[in-house]
Amino acid sequence: MQPQVEIRFTLNHRVVTAAVPPTMALLELVRDRFQLTGAKLGCGEGECGACALLMDGEPVLGCLTPAVDADGREVLTAEGLCGAKGLSPLQQAFVNEGAVQCGYCTPGMEIAAEAVLLEHPTPTVEEIRRGLEGNLCRCTGYVAIVEAVQAAAGGGR
Amino acid sequence: MSQQASMRWIGARVPKLDAPWKASGEVRYLPDFVVGGMLHGKIRRSDRVHARVKSIDTSAAKKVPGVHVVLTAKDVENVAFGHGKDNTPFKGDVVRCIRDELAAVAADTEEAAEEACRLIRVEYEDLPALFDPRAALERGAPVIYPEWPDNKPFTYRYAHGDVKKAAAESAHVVEDEFDLTWVSHCCMGTSAIIAAFDTGGRLTLNSLTQVPFLYRRDMAAIVGMKPEDIRVIQPTIGGAFGSKLDIYPFEPIAVHLARAARRPVRIVFSRQEEFLASPTRQPAIIKLKSGCDARGRFTFRDAYVLLDNGGHTSWGATIPFVMMQTFSSLYRVPHVRFLTDVAYTNNPYSGSFRGYGNLQATFAIEQHVDRLAEKTGLDPLKMRLLNAQEPGEETGQGLKFVSCGLRDCLDSAAKRSRYEEKRAAKKGESGRRVKRGLGMASMLHVGGGAKIYRSDGCGSVLSIDDFGKVTLVTGSTDIGQGSETVLAQIVAEVLGVHLDRVKVVNSDTDVKPWDVGVHASRTSYVAGNSAMMAATQAREKLLKAAAEQHRLPVEELSLADNAVMHTPKSGVAKKLEPIDRLVRSLHFSDRAELLITQAYFEPGSVKQDKEFRGNVSPTYAFGTHVVEVEVELDTGLVKVLGVWAAHDVGKVLNALGIEGQIEGGVVMGLGYALTEQLKIERGKVLNPAFRDYHLLTAPEVPPIDCDYIETEDPTGPFGAKGVGEAPAICVAAAIANAVYDATGVRFTALPLTPERVLDGLIAAGVTKDVGAR
Numbered sequence: 001m002q003p004q005v006e007i008r009f010t011l012n013h014r015v016v017t018a019a020v021p022p023t024m025a026l027l028e029l030v031r032d033r034f035q036l037t038g039a040k041l042g043c044g045e046g047e048c049g050a051c052a053l054l055m056d057g058e059p060v061l062g063c064l065t066p067a068v069d070a071d072g073r074e075v076l077t078a079e080g081l082c083g084a085k086g087l088s089p090l091q092q093a094f095v096n097e098g099a100v101q102c103g104y105c106t107p108g109m110e111i112a113a114e115a116v117l118l119e120h121p122t123p124t125v126e127e128i129r130r131g132l133e134g135n136l137c138r139c140t141g142y143v144a145i146v147e148a149v150q151a152a153a154g155g156g157r
Numbered sequence: 158m159s160q161q162a163s164m165r166w167i168g169a170r171v172p173k174l175d176a177p178w179k180a181s182g183e184v185r186y187l188p189d190f191v192v193g194g195m196l197h198g199k200i201r202r203s204d205r206v207h208a209r210v211k212s213i214d215t216s217a218a219k220k221v222p223g224v225h226v227v228l229t230a231k232d233v234e235n236v237a238f239g240h241g242k243d244n245t246p247f248k249g250d251v252v253r254c255i256r257d258e259l260a261a262v263a264a265d266t267e268e269a270a271e272e273a274c275r276l277i278r279v280e281y282e283d284l285p286a287l288f289d290p291r292a293a294l295e296r297g298a299p300v301i302y303p304e305w306p307d308n309k310p311f312t313y314r315y316a317h318g319d320v321k322k323a324a325a326e327s328a329h330v331v332e333d334e335f336d337l338t339w340v341s342h343c344c345m346g347t348s349a350i351i352a353a354f355d356t357g358g359r360l361t362l363n364s365l366t367q368v369p370f371l372y373r374r375d376m377a378a379i380v381g382m383k384p385e386d387i388r389v390i391q392p393t394i395g396g397a398f399g400s401k402l403d404i405y406p407f408e409p410i411a412v413h414l415a416r417a418a419r420r421p422v423r424i425v426f427s428r429q430e431e432f433l434a435s436p437t438r439q440p441a442i443i444k445l446k447s448g449c450d451a452r453g454r455f456t457f458r459d460a461y462v463l464l465d466n467g468g469h470t471s472w473g474a475t476i477p478f479v480m481m482q483t484f485s486s487l488y489r490v491p492h493v494r495f496l497t498d499v500a501y502t503n504n505p506y507s508g509s510f511r512g513y514g515n516l517q518a519t520f521a522i523e524q525h526v527d528r529l530a531e532k533t534g535l536d537p538l539k540m541r542l543l544n545a546q547e548p549g550e551e552t553g554q555g556l557k558f559v560s561c562g563l564r565d566c567l568d569s570a571a572k573r574s575r576y577e578e579k580r581a582a583k584k585g586e587s588g589r590r591v592k593r594g595l596g597m598a599s600m601l602h603v604g605g606g607a608k609i610y611r612s613d614g615c616g617s618v619l620s621i622d623d624f625g626k627v628t629l630v631t632g633s634t635d636i637g638q639g640s641e642t643v644l645a646q647i648v649a650e651v652l653g654v655h656l657d658r659v660k661v662v663n664s665d666t667d668v669k670p671w672d673v674g675v676h677a678s679r680t681s682y683v684a685g686n687s688a689m690m691a692a693t694q695a696r697e698k699l700l701k702a703a704a705e706q707h708r709l710p711v712e713e714l715s716l717a718d719n720a721v722m723h724t725p726k727s728g729v730a731k732k733l734e735p736i737d738r739l740v741r742s743l744h745f746s747d748r749a750e751l752l753i754t755q756a757y758f759e760p761g762s763v764k765q766d767k768e769f770r771g772n773v774s775p776t777y778a779f780g781t782h783v784v785e786v787e788v789e790l791d792t793g794l795v796k797v798l799g800v801w802a803a804h805d806v807g808k809v810l811n812a813l814g815i816e817g818q819i820e821g822g823v824v825m826g827l828g829y830a831l832t833e834q835l836k837i838e839r840g841k842v843l844n845p846a847f848r849d850y851h852l853l854t855a856p857e858v859p860p861i862d863c864d865y866i867e868t869e870d871p872t873g874p875f876g877a878k879g880v881g882e883a884p885a886i887c888v889a890a891a892i893a894n895a896v897y898d899a900t901g902v903r904f905t906a907l908p909l910t911p912e913r914v915l916d917g918l919i920a921a922g923v924t925k926d927v928g929a930r
Contacts, residue, residue: 038182
């Protein structure tokens with residue numbers, strides 16, 4: 001049995017605690033312990049972005065980030081972007097602009113997009129494209145995803 | 158099929174019905190859900206590419222805590238399956254490629270299963286291996302299957318006209334060898350399955366298959382069950398693109414593990430495993446000779462194609478079916494010969510992949526169109542227009558083009574890209590070390606399925622409940638492309654109901670009627686027609702009932718706004734009765750009738766004869782792409798500045814959905830052209846990771862402009878034809894033609910990486926070799 005580390009952090013606006021082994025990835029913690037399966041294990045090597053999470057407003061790769069790093073921080077998953085009324089304006093823009101096809105990359109893509117908007121409230125197309133560089137999508141060719149981020153920046157924020 | 162004058166849902170920009178659930182992160186994909194008591198399965202694969210298996214020692218693996226069962230070929234009835242009946246769940250005596258399955262473990266945790274797999278000891282005796290299909294066909298080559306001493310399990314021969322004579326009489330002839338390599342589907346969700354037996358012995362599979370009914374039948378044969386005892390549930394799929402058209406060994410292995418462990422078993426591939434052990438696009442060597450007369454009219458095409466089958470057979474071996482259509486029928490060519498050999502090697506094997514051989518065929522053909530145009534002194538656009546197919550044409554192979562928008566596609570792509578103007582302008586920029594070029598290519602693909610089974614049909618069951626909710630149970634499958642939404646739009650349009658009143662059920666073989674599956678760009682057309690038939694019957698029932706109840710002529714009634722409308726001969730339409738009330742009046746009356754209809758749509762295509770003649774699809778998709786590139790002569794870097802696509806789609810059903818299909822397909826084609834390659838050397842995959850397999854990312858995607866040519870095919874639902882595969886097909890050919898236009902150097906192999914392009918430029922003397930690399 002590995003030693004366990006007690007951590008306390010905010011997960012999707014709620015304070016939670018967990019005892020985790022130091023080797024556990026944050027992705028595993030949110031998926032397996034908290035059943036937040038929006039973030040996906042796409043490659044396990046930080047290459048595809050499907051596991052992206054926001055930690056204190058910064059995008060991190062859930063598959064490479066140790067769970068213990070979350071201690072005292074604020075972690076947000078795609079599920080946490082949703083508000084009381086349902087989808088966030090950004091998520092609604094993903095729906096409206098056709099940015100979702102198979103949907104597997106979508107939660108990670110939304111996190112990357114959210115990070116872009118946190119940094120640049122009115123981003124240029126280039127800023128959006130650069131912000132999404134670490135997230136792979138095989139269905140859409142990215143065009144509709146970039147348009148969705150533009151649409152979200154233009155209204156509702 | 159009747160069409161309404163003004164349409165509310167057809168052609169609209171309708172977001173995918175499942176998109177909100179996907180955007181919220183709520184949707185559960187196969188790796189996201191667990192079944193009670195579930196174990197984790199892992200597969201131990203071969204370390205060798207061709208070897209006799211002397212022994213497999215699983216004793217240490219069985220001792221790992223948490224391990225329930227360890228299986229090898231000795232433990233199961235190892236039934237042969239696949240198109241060549243040369244694959245088995247486990248390999249017992251001989252391994253023939255690096256992905257071959259030797260043993261499998263089911264354990265409480267993935268870690269325990271992995272640890273057990275590592276501890277399985279295998280003794281091999283290496284056998285001489287083959288890695289080049291050309292070498293495989295040489296006399297005295299090592300034999301991979303004793304049943305096939307020539308290593309040649311399949312050949313395809315097609316011909317029309319007299320190629321020899323036509324070649325002798327042609328004014329211009331060009332000849333090249335094209336070499337297309339492996340690429341991977343790279344579905345963001347990896348291969349996965351959950352197999353679970355209930356106490357009655359019935360098997361439920363949570364599977365990502367695109368062909369649930371064929372899959373159920375094949376699986377039953379492999380695991381020794383009756384097909385009706387297998388239920389296939391298709392959870393949300395993280396991308397497919399053809400990769401889930403066949404059954405692969407991990408799937409029956411999961412069933413064997415579940416049966417032996419008496420527990421549900423889930424197998425989920427790691428990304429590395431996905432690169433190593435999921436199918437690839439079929440590599441091809443294409444030797445092509447093409448000719449035209451002095452005016453530029455095509456005279457003949459003579460193709461020899463050699464396919465590397467790898468160590469086992471999947472659908473990759475059957476791509477000649479599709480390739481030959483493009484050789485025979487993309488343009489009017491009076492004399493065509495097409496011969497393909499399929500050769501066993503010890504490389505990994507290929508499956509089906511969006512476009513199904515057509516990317517490879519089109520890469521060769523469309524470069525030859527440009528080469529012949531140059532020899533004739535014609536512009537490539539004019540050359541294509543001169544030889545383009547037209548509506549009403551029946552080709553040498555027997556394909557019938559009821560609708561054909563190829564000319565309009567050529568004109569549209571050329572006009573929007575300012576093709577002629579740019580081609581003329583570019584001439585003056587000599588001396589620069591960055592060259593611009595413009596290239597075009599066209600494509601032909603089936604647009605309504607391909608009749609390769611006894612039926613290419615799809616069933617539908619439609620019901621309207623007491624509250625006016627319409628449920629369409631369709632045989633078809635949604636693999637992320639949005640077919641569910643398109644079918645709902647068709648039903649809503651026919652029944653005059655709001656889209657939010659329509660629910661599509663499409664994911665359970667216990668419930669849904671038969672369908673071939675998702676392939677051959679058939680779902681919008683075949684499942685669409687089927688849904689339309691069922692909805693039309695429901696409309697007729699509703700209108701007839703309303704006419705009887707209200708004593709009105711049925712011709713004066715229609716459906717709109719969730720209601721029956723009455724339009725008197727002289728007067729305006731007014732609402733007669735809501736549909737839900739009408740349904741209740743049928744239900745809770747002496748008629749005691751529920752509103753349920755069913756339909757089975759069989760397209761008007763035919764199975765081809767032994768010479769591959771016959772109209773295999775009821776409709777065909779055409780398209781043209783123009784691309785503009787910039788080539789850095791000193792680095793070989795090809796930068797795509799823009800893509801102008803035009804596609805004959807019959808009719809746009811969902812303006813938002815079709816954009817997604819075209820843009821996604823074009824980018825997949827760009828990856829094939831420029832960056833993607835699964836590097837396989839001596840049978841081993843060298844780059845099984847995203848960091849070494851270059852998928853295009855958001856900043857690398859050029860502007861893509863698409864025009865939809867609406868030819869309104871008379872047999873399509875509202876005139877539509879399939880377009881799922883079309884946009885990926887001619888991208889690479891257009892890029893190669895553009896690179897030639899820029900540099901004067903032809904490239905016959907892909908991908909056009911800076912390394913390959915620079916080598917080509919140096920070999921052609923365009924760039925001086927400074928020996929710095």
